Amino acid sequence: MTTCDKLGVSFWDYLGNRLAIPDVPDVPPLPDLIRARAPT
Numbered sequence: 517m518t519t520c521d522k523l524g525v526s527f528w529d530y531l532g533n534r535l536a537i538p539d540v541p542d543v544p545p546l547p548d549l550i551r552a553r554a555p556t
Contacts, residue, residue: 519550520546523546525549530546
């Protein structure tokens with residue numbers, strides 16, 4: 517939950533996406549989000 521908050525991703529959207537709940541926004545895997553936002 518803390519990681520989602522730091523990345524600006526709704527925890528509930530993330531959880532719903534992982535549990536394949538219908539009509540939930542697509543959320544990329546957290547490691548991909550972390551790499552995308554890491555300083556280069």
